[in-house]
Amino acid sequence: MPNRFEHGYGPNSDYFEQLHTEGTEVLITVDNGISGIEQVAFAKSLGMTIIVTDHHEMGDVLPEADAVIHPRHPEGNYPFGELAGVGVAFKLASALLGEPPLDLLEFVAIGTIADLVPLEDENRYMVKEGIRRLRRTQRPGIKALMQVSGHEQSALSEETIGFTIGPRLNAPGRLGDADPAVDLLKAEDEQLALGIAEELNDLNKERQQLVKEIAKEAQEQVEIRYGDHVPHVLVIEGEGWNPGVVGIVSSRLTEKYYRPSIILSLDRETGIAKGSARSIEGFDLYKELSKNASILPHFGGHAMAAGMSLKIEDVELLRSNLNEQAKEVLTEEDLQPILSIDVPLGLDEIDIASIEALEKIRPFGMGFPKPVFLLEQLDTISVRKIGSAKDHLKLEMGDRSERLDAIFFGAGALADEMAPQSKLSLTGDLQINEWNGNKKAQLLVEDVKCDEWQLFDYRGIREPARWLPLIPDQAQFIAFSEEAVQHFAPFFKEIPISLIGRDELHPSSAIVLLDMPQAEEQLKQVMEKTLANRVYLHLHVHDSMYFEKMPDRQQFGWYYSFLKKRETFDLYNQIDMLSKHKGWKKDMIKFMTKVFYELEFVTLENGKVTMLTSADKRDLAEAPSYKKRQQQIKLEELLLYAPYQDLKKVFNSLRETEAVEEEKLWT
Template identity: 85%
Template sequence: MIQSKKRWQIERPDEQLVEQLANDLQLSTMLAKILVARGVTTSEQATAYLHMDETNLHDPFLLYGMTETVECLKQAIKEQKQITVYGDYDADGVTSVTVLTTALERLGANVNFAIPNRFEHGYGPNKDYFEQLHTEGTEVLVTVDNGISGIEEIAFAKSLGMTVIVTDHHEMGEQLPEADAVIHPRHPKGEYPFGELAGVGVAFKLASALLGEPPLDLLEFVAIGTVADLVPLEDENRYAVKEGIRRLRRSKRPAIKALMQVSGHEQEALSEETIGFTIGPRLNAPGRLGDADPAVHLLKSKDEQQAMGIAEELNELNKERQHLVKEIAKEAEEQIQIRYGNQVPYVLVIEGEGWNPGVVGIVASRLTEKFYRPAIVLSIDHETGLAKGSARSIEGFDLYKELSKNASILPHFGGHAMAAGMSLEIADVELLRSNLNEQAKELLTDELLQPKLSIDVPLSLHEIDIAAIEALELIRPFGVGFPKPVFLLEQLETASVRKIGASKDHLKLEMADGDERLDAIHFGAGALADEMAPTIKLSLTGDLQINEWNGRKKPQMLVEDIKCDEWQLFDYRGVRDPARWLPLIPEQAAFVAFTEEAIHHFTPFLKDVPIQLIGRDTLSPVDSIVLIDLPQDEEQLKSAIGSSQANRIYLHLYVHDSMYFEKMPDRQQFGWYYSFLKKRGSFHLRDQMDMLSKHKGWKKSTIKFMTKVFYELEFVTLENGEITMMEPAEKRDLAEAPSYKKRQQQIKLEELLLYAPYQDLKKVFNSLRKIEAVEEEKLWI
């Protein structure tokens, strides 16, 4: 048995709907399963998903306040008033700034941009910065990706005499800012058909309204901001990202080419994952560490040399950000180990002096991922007496709701169920830690504290081929609202198992179902190879991709999680040197012997590891058991298997003197030897055994054994090596002799356990474990 790392939650799409969709649209069943699992169940719906175009974009004037905003900005352009686009310092913010400033420039506007510094101004609208912008000549202020919660700040900007337009997509409070116009896809007075635009999506709608048509070339930036901000990839978001990625792959923009070059990625293969893990982090990096302006300058650059210089700068900042995250995460984990050891609490509240507030959110994500606990990471500033930080959560613990219960000690906090930011007095950190853990104790069950893996695309091997995997491109992009499929392969045989990599720390499997084969790679799981017995059946989850090597393409699975529901039998019977198999035994395994002789033999190899003797020691239930020698009878083996209830059984079955190849002397041999002794009357075994052995071609051990049987049956006496017949001898069966019985039983045990093929051996242990009913003829003696 191999336990999965996560709690698998399997949803199976309706097979009838899958078949109908596959037949109607000539799709692979893999593609049809993904669509049905995502709620796309009719041919019409599927066609709409597969063939999106510009008509998927809604009329921007459906947004409340758009008409007034366009009129206001066009008048400002006409009068050449100074327009400042005020953005946010993340990837959504800088792409929003890029989209709107580019559109305004195309209309001849006098436009610049401003982005607050995370450390100097904080998030969103800032009075001091607004006053500075006004002093520098700003007459019209347009916020993008922020502003909806800046009630006081927007009022202050208005009091300075500036025209203020707010465009945002974040959650609205009960009160909206009193700006000249507020554009929000979920405006309470509006009826816009799609409310999940990213900040850059809102900026794009404004740009479209200003220009009179959608500036499709700017969808490159919309795709980046939308993916990076983790908004649902549904409705027009989906089209914007799909079309944006298509354009990004062939983009001539110096910024895109430079970002791909410095990150070492192929532009032609760019995907939503490239945006999420490569482009997004580099655009986020400057705003996390200081001034975000370089990210905008890069995106707007028209000079390849300039773009490459900025891209390299952002790449170095991203490396610095990664280093900071690594160092803070290391300190945080050390703090957790010192404070809690192996007893990790329900909620982690970790603080450190001087930790960079720009990266603590990433560290919180790392801690949540590693420990699967809600995590709050706080940066301590003793000069101000404040702790500022970010939090990430798990299913079942609504961060915003639970933090709200501590509002008395949290003067500033905000967020949603899964992520939040906050600041509080340093003196209140311990109280927050205590309160949240008490609250979590009432909410988080053992089940909720095990990470969940949602699986919705079970497959058979015959459904997987190159064409089916390549066709996945038709339904990309994957993301929030349309998650990347997690494929499931169930109960497949392992044709081969091996460790790969320089350090042998990765696992490569060849899975089989009849004649079908599929390679599977599980990175970082090389140790699992030692837990996999021959012919084991595995269930795997993960992603499918195409592996191309020397011009040949093969499907393969990148494994995310793996499990085996059956018990396992590990066969080390033929490996005489213990040094070759002992390192493969789990640390907590129980070593079991059936004879004192085996304990004496193995004690030098096992050193301080105790060996339990069946019949003497009480064997408790364990996950793994090692049978180091051959049992003397069936009952001993039943006792070991029944008492241990082990899921992993390791067999060595040491035998000092094997009887299997010696065989049992037949009755003809016993008869001749008996007649021989009777004729002789007496026979000196020690002096004359060599001659008898040569005469009959018998081994000396055979002669000794037959002599012992006759002695036990009282056919002969034995004194000082001389055998004397007894008269008259009572007629008795050979099987009555204890040594005959013991040898007969050992031969059968060796045949059954020591020399049986692996599959026959597993059947024996299956019957002992009562895992499957054995209806065939009885296997036991």
């Protein structure tokens, strides 16, 4: 087993020479060698017999080995060209033995799934038969792997191999010496196998942490370099990154940005960059890398994945070349991931028996993916973040009569982007969740979509620090009063606040309403000008009028008669006495005095209220302060103290008005 850190990927002349010195006469490569033209020639010059078995893309020139065994050999006529590297080795073993070693199909299944080749034709048979055998195997190594991973052997599937067995067998080779994985599969003693399996389990955890750290650094590079303008191909390099895990990191970046990506580990001492690449449909990695052969002394792979090494000084040239090449072959549509729906369903069509019947058409994988189910316009009953780090999402969805649990791994942050009672459409894989003998259907979510606008209610959360992190970066913050601007400015620092009447509003996908509008017309203006489909409500009020209410006509009448009898009243010095006598709040007395002043019933000078005997009869509602208070109470009832459902109706009516006005404009 070559060590990828010492010998790199594929054939290595120094290693071949070492093996020859140790007495090796016949050398067989497995899953590599097809691109090792010089290395194979060197091994031949030493007098070794070389047999190359591989399934990767072939160049124009094949190595001059004694035999090149490849399912797509130009001089061959093998009927199935998609064998994995392990499948080619199995075919060679079958030929040497004179019959297929069926007991080894357990290993063929593991290797075929881990190599991400199409599960069609021979691959499909070998994986299906291999899984059947793995479920009842007595191999100590497999049994130990199942034990340390906490999985039931009798329920082993292609997913168990892809997410449990494969990564653990892969971990030691990615971090250093791959021999422990081989030792485990060859182990005949159960205790020895369990010890090695535990070692592999620990190495896998270490590998996971390493991938997480490098992926974070790589993503930060993308954000710093490109911001929102991500190029057609990502070539990201880092000094000291573990070259054994850069392929996994590349997969993460390709999945996140939907771009071909190359992750390179730089070694300043040797001046060499080593890395791995992953691609998307429409960009043949091997073909495009071949156009850069002059700066890639070592590379190999196929359309969707590749490995390579080059001089550090040539990294920028490779980045530039690949992006220019990508512009010629990739359209904007190619850079948009597409999820194909296989089966639209209603909740009433989901039952345990139907899900269990899907087991008959397994295994799923490359070339034969799981069916993707679509459930449209379901009501969101509940949304929860789950997991120790709260990084997963659990939804309870429903319609008038049915309920369904849905789990979305790695999407915990979406909980903050889902408004209550939203209607969602979900895609994913239907599974059976069995707990204490009870079976229940659940959806493993692949994607989620919301077609309606969303309203987020932060009215009861006073401290901005508690809700500010939940607001999207592009949101527009809006205030209806200068007082609110002054109140919130210290909390927001660099975030600008748009003041109604002073600042021009602009279209925005998200808005935050910091305080109460002074009139419903202002709210209409905001919705018309911003066209927001995400509205965050805080609606800060310095002095709420809703619970103070409006003094009734009897109270106004009594106070009017009181002033008329006294002719003058010292508001400053005698308000306390009047407040105690009537049980009225002093603010209410001041308010009624202001209303009388605005209606010219009284004069007010240095706190002395004087009744005017010649005052005309006027309605209370004519006073500006009366109108303002009446309007504020109405708005507070409509917006500040309304239940969420009523609040949603208010904004729905505003948005419908906006849509009608827009339609009139265009017709």
